[in-house]
Amino acid sequence: xxQLVQSGAEVKKPGESLKISCKASGYSFTxxxxxxxxxxxxxxxxxxxxxxxxxSDTRYNPSFQGQVxxxxxxxxxxxxLQWSSLRASDTAMYYCARSPTVTTPDSWGxxxxxxxxx
Amino acid sequence: xxxxxxxxxxxxxxxxSITISCTGTRSDVGGxxxxxxxxxxxxxAPKLLxxxxxxxxxxxxxxxxxxxxxxxxxxxxxxLQAEDEADYYCSSYTAISALEVFGGGTKVTVL
Numbered sequence: 001x002x003q004l005v006q007s008g009a010e011v012k013k014p015g016e017s018l019k020i021s022c023k024a025s026g027y028s029f030t031x032x033x034x035x036x037x038x039x040x041x042x043x044x045x046x047x048x049x050x051x052x053x054x055x056s057d058t059r060y061n062p063s064f065q066g067q068v069x070x071x072x073x074x075x076x077x078x079x080x081l082q083w084s085s086l087r088a089s090d091t092a093m094y095y096c097a098r099s100p101t102v103t104t105p106d107s108w109g110x111x112x113x114x115x116x117x118x
Numbered sequence: 119x120x121x122x123x124x125x126x127x128x129x130x131x132x133x134x135s136i137t138i139s140c141t142g143t144r145s146d147v148g149g150x151x152x153x154x155x156x157x158x159x160x161x162x163a164p165k166l167l168x169x170x171x172x173x174x175x176x177x178x179x180x181x182x183x184x185x186x187x188x189x190x191x192x193x194x195x196x197x198l199q200a201e202d203e204a205d206y207y208c209s210s211y212t213a214i215s216a217l218e219v220f221g222g223g224t225k226v227t228v229l
Binding site: 037 | 164166220
């Protein structure tokens with residue numbers, strides 16, 4: 001069974017750094033892309049970026065380029081989404097999702113709630 | 119990049135059929151077969167319903183069907199059931215960023 005298990009909820013202050021994780025199991029981690037999707041409170045889905053685990057080819061939505069970093073560790077089947085300096089506007093639910101190609105995520109993690117407040 | 123355009127809400131009675139539209143451009147919906155639809159219940163992760171315009175993953179009810187004409191894709195839910203009440207999102211590959219872009223989402227209400 002394909003599973004994507006994300007790290008737990010985070011409460012941070014503006015300016016702090018954060019790295020959330022997405023641990024994959026039940027499939028060959030390096031054969032797929034892993035993407036990250038933001039959902040702000042009461043809003044829709046936004047595609048942030050995606051990484052092809054096999055060769056670390058990473059693509060970002062222009063709206064998120066330079067704001068976050070997406071990475072993956074093949075040795076522990078885990079993908080990451082990282083911020084160096086959080087803002088209040090980063091408050092959202094973040095989902096990781098597996099994709100067989102750069103499109104069409106077919107399995108999703110349960111989501112990680114990130115709250116940024118002073 | 120701009121989101122694809124979906125109606126904010128659609129409603130129907132149990133047993134009826136409803137259709138949700140998703141309008142893009144030639145750079146996304148109109149130019150590629152990579153249109154997908156997702157269902158999201160409150161507090162839950164999205165679930166893939168349709169991929170490549172009209173294909174259903176294993177386990178998805180055949181009450182859900184997808185199609186495309188020009189720059190507009192559509193999701194039809196037939197035999198509407200109470201459990202279909204949820205938010206629905208379309209998505210498409212876009213040449214602008216070589217990534218996927220989502221629609222704004224449609225809230226489906228079962229009357």
